[in-house]
Amino acid sequence: MHRGKLILLQLLVGVLTISVWEIGTSVPIGGSYLLPPFFFSTPVDVALRIIKWFVEGTVWRHLWITLYEAMMAFIIGSAAGVIIGFWFARQPVVAAVFDPYVKMINALPRVVLAPIFALWFGLGAASKIALGITLVFFIVFFNVYQGVREVSPTILANARMLGMNDRALMRHVYWPSALSWMFSSLHTSVGFAVVGAVVGEYLGSAAGLGYLIQQAEGVFDVAGVFAGMLVLAAFVLVIDGLVTMAERRLLVWRPAAETHSL
Amino acid sequence: MRGALDLDGVTVAFRLADGGIYTAVEGATLSVADGEFVAIVGPTGCGKSTLLNVAAGLQPPAAGVVRKAGVPLTALNRDAGYLFQADALFPWKTALDNVAIGLETAGVSRRQARERAQAWLTRVGLGAFGNRYPHMLSGGQRKRVGLAQVLIRDPKILLMDEPFGPLDAQTRQIMGNLLLELWSTDRKAVLFVTHDLDEAIALADRVVIMSAGPASRIIGDWPVTLPRPRDIAEVKVEPAFRALHRDIWQVLKGEVLKGYAQTGGG
Known part of the structure; x- marks a missing residue:
């Protein structure tokens, strides 16, 4: 599809949604509103709230804290996932021993860990980072594990025939293969880092986007809740755009069909 | 006999998942001299590639000896360069x-x-x-x-496993000529596996025929005396080429049909 046309259609969807919202909250149908403003706020109120946040500058601190927590969770979780994924893939015995435990921990809904982490690491950033790590780690871990184990046997045979020893194999074959799998899950892992931060904030904190939303909910300030969600959504869009840019640079060697945009 | 590569009574077998043993190649004896271009032709699934893996040291033989320059091969063949069939x-x-x-x-x-x-x-x-x-x-x-x-x-010896198999006919011809041109400059020993008899005769000094698998054996060995340098397209219309092709095909045909019967034509 033509790019200009695509953007036009995307805008149209947004405008339509907001129009339905506006009409539902401001035009009474048969004496009652389809979307009572008390429960749904109105587009204008939400927009005004967002503008107020940015003009007063209070939102920046929350944005920054969420960004910081998500980034730390992503970096630490990815690093641990790469190292342990690599280790397990190269040591099948270790992998076999830990297999049931990895599955057990991965099956655990992370939300239940949030109160424990708050207890252990306090209400500050550390507990949110820990929650994010538990999400990011498993995505990166499984991808790297897969990436190392699924190197094509022909490529491995070729590498050996070209004179590679174990160290060279690691550097020129296993490592790039594992990284490519990790990068292909970049959107998911970055997304989960943000989810970990926001959920952690929501369940107990003094700052961040999750805190902002939770505070607004506490006083039935629906405009505040919606404004918080919109800021969060825009925030995720920006980060996703940055990830796409990074991906284009890092995965130039991949055929275009294999890189997905979501 | 001390060629660049000698296979002496090589048998290759694999253990199957159900515990049985599949013999891919049985008692293959083959020598490639320095600077000699040998092509192996055989029906699909006759263990041609297996033989190359043994020559490369990637797959140990169940019986028999592989020698490079007279020395028995115990690990990877460091003298060999291997061009794989799949993208590598x-x-x-x-x-x-x-x-x-x-x-x-x-x-x-x-x-x-x-x-x-x-x-x-x-x-x-x-x-x-x-x-x-x-x-x-x-x-x-x-x-x-x-x-x-x-x-x-x-590499002192070049192992090639149907390297031009997936290419279209024109590209194969161009690649064949490129290979001959590169080879003529320093005449390495070459072991070239293919299922295409035309290609084998056009490229090689010797054509070796393998029987249909399992337990495939070497059943024929023809010298190709066509003069060099050769052009793949031109050499194919020479009477000597046609005559040799006819001779070898007499033997190969039966094996190809057996191979089809076993693999269902795949």
Whole structure:
């Protein structure tokens, strides 16, 4: 599809949604509103709230804290996932021993860990980072594990025939293969880092986007809740755009069909 | 007998998942002299590739001995360069780095390796494609990079497993001529596996025929005395070529039919 046309259609969807919202909250149908403003706020109120946040500058601190927590969770979780994924893939015995435990921990809904982490690491950033790590780690871990184990046997045979020893194999074959799998899950892992931060904030904190939303909910300030969600959504869009840019640079060697945009 | 490569009574067997044993090749004896181009032809699934893996040291034989320059092979064959049937280029490396890597592992500095890789890319006609990644190259171009990747290490013996199999007829011809041209400059020993008898006769000094698997054996060995240098397309219309083709096909035909009967024509 033509790019200009695509953007036009995307805008149209947004405008339509907001129009339905506006009409539902401001035009009474048969004496009652389809979307009572008390429960749904109105587009204008939400927009005004967002503008107020940015003009007063209070939102920046929350944005920054969420960004910081998500980034730390992503970096630490990815690093641990790469190292342990690599280790397990190269040591099948270790992998076999830990297999049931990895599955057990991965099956655990992370939300239940949030109160424990708050207890252990306090209400500050550390507990949110820990929650994010538990999400990011498993995505990166499984991808790297897969990436190392699924190197094509022909490529491995070729590498050996070209004179590679174990160290060279690691550097020129296993490592790039594992990284490519990790990068292909970049959107998911970055997304989960943000989810970990926001959920952690929501369940107990003094700052961040999750805190902002939770505070607004506490006083039935629906405009505040919606404004918080919109800021969060825009925030995720920006980060996703940055990830796409990074991906284009890092995965130039991949055929275009294999890189997905979501 | 002390060729570049000797297979002496080589039997290759695999343990199957159900506990049984599958014998792919039985008692193969074959010698490739220095500078000799030997082609192995056989029906699909006759264990031709297995024989190459044994020669490369990637697969130990169940019985028999493999010798390189007279010395029994116990590990990987360091004298051999192997051009695989499937795509074996590193997809995350550019064409240039793919060719250079074989020198880097041998301890050549990266800069020098890349310089020599560039020269090799030029020799295979891809001088301007050094910074392309494999997926940006056509099948024929990838084979050219593969050829440069193997030859840059200057192996004493070249093992080739249906290297031009997936290419279209025209490209195969061009690649065959390129191979002959490169080979004629330093005459390495070559063991070339193919299922295409035309290709085998046009390229090789000797054509070896294998029977249909399992337990496939070597059942024929013909010298090809057509003069060199050869052009793949032109040599095929010479009467000597046709006569030899007819002789070999008499033997091969039966095996091909047996092979089809066993694999259901696949």
